[in-house]
Amino acid sequence: DTEVTQTPKHLVMGMTNKKSLKCEQHMGHRAMYWYKQKAKKPPELMFVYSYEKLSINESVPSRFSPECPNSSLLNLHLHALQPEDSALYLCASSQEQASYEQYFGPGTRLTVT
């Protein structure tokens, strides 16, 4: 199984809502990532988890809160988002947080109204 799954595929939320994005992989990878991708731009790294511990936070606003409950799951909790946070959120995983290829999920298309 070389698949990274993400749910939901699409999400529309208001600025006062709280929602969560979920990501799952069963490849035994120990590094997992959240990226934000705006139209016509490359993915921008948000967070990296390595062995279930937050390894990198690229100065992401606190309205985005990541969580790694176990080695297969990665969540992104959303609260009080702004319309400019509307984007495609991609999850990825790799064997280790090093020079290993990353496997990307299909993404969650988020719209903040």
Place this chain on the structure above:
Amino acid sequence: ILNVEQSPQSLHVQEGDSTNFTCSFPSSNFYALHWYRWETAKSPEALFVMTLNGDEKKKGRISATLNTKEGYSYLYIKGSQPEDSATYLCAPHQAGTALIFGKGTTLSVSS
């Protein structure tokens, strides 16, 4: 912030043409360079991970070379096919950091 440059920004070729594009990055503290292929409405797909100066990797008609001393990598596609149409992203990373993606080269192959 790691400065990654990819050129050209976009490219249109005919089926059967061979093509190549460039990724430039700072050579200091180099750790690895990734190439990804990203088709519209799909997830990025890893092509190569390269770590050593002089590395050459090949997957079918696609190959890549790496020069870590001068800070560049070339991606070659031999005999382009319409299914090669995609955006090709390079992503270097320095020791102790995560990947930084370039803006990509968008390839369009017409039959």
